[in-house]
Amino acid sequence: MEKKVEISMLWQIYGKLLTEKQYEYIDYYYNEDLSLSEIAENEGITRQAVRDIIKKGERKLFEYEEKLLFMRKTINQEKQIQHILLNLNKIQKDSSDKQVTNILEEVKKELNCLV
Numbered sequence: 001m002e003k004k005v006e007i008s009m010l011w012q013i014y015g016k017l018l019t020e021k022q023y024e025y026i027d028y029y030y031n032e033d034l035s036l037s038e039i040a041e042n043e044g045i046t047r048q049a050v051r052d053i054i055k056k057g058e059r060k061l062f063e064y065e066e067k068l069l070f071m072r073k074t075i076n077q078e079k080q081i082q083h084i085l086l087n088l089n090k091i092q093k094d095s096s097d098k099q100v101t102n103i104l105e106e107v108k109k110e111l112n113c114l115v
Helices: 003-017 020-031 036-043 047-068 070-094 098-114
Strands: none
Touching: 003 020, 003 047, 003 070, 020 036, 020 047, 036 047, 047 070, 070 098
16 A cells, blocks of 8 residues: 555544544645645744654554554455445345345445445
8 A cells, every 4th residue: 555545544544542643744744745845834843843743643553553553454344345246236136036135225225334
């Protein structure tokens, strides 16, 4: 997974556990695509200070994920749901029973809501 996407996902899951500055600067950098220099100028601090705050925040996000595994579990659940949906489609395609087809369609709708 691309680092930018991974950090953004971790930020969504664990961001509120960071300091206010870590939360904001990671948001600016990864989600709003501001450069370190732009953030530094907007906040009235040095580029190096912004970088340090972001790096500390990133380390915290990875530590939280290492211990809690919410992102990994979510990704695994989504993969399992996609696999189930694929199998339901196969069953539905091969079924000639209208009632079974309708039940499978309802199950698929419920699973799609989880993804």
